[in-house]
Amino acid sequence: MKFERTGGWVKSSRSADNQQCVEVRFAGAVGVRDSKDRSGPTLDVDAAAWRAFVATVRAGQYD
Secondary structure (H helix, E strand, C coil), rough: CCEEECEEEEEEEECCCCCCCCCEEEEEEEEEECCCCCCCCEEEEEEHHHHHHHHHHHHHHCC
């Protein structure tokens, strides 16, 4: 998987062409935003909470 970096924000190369994706930023807390509205609001998540979320995704909990 490759990542596109824009000003510290990262978007996966697996993002669909329909622009239905989010971008993340790793700077202390993890920032999450809608890639279609880059000037819009962001959600800041504690790094430990982000790691727990990613672990559940990788485990297939949301499939």
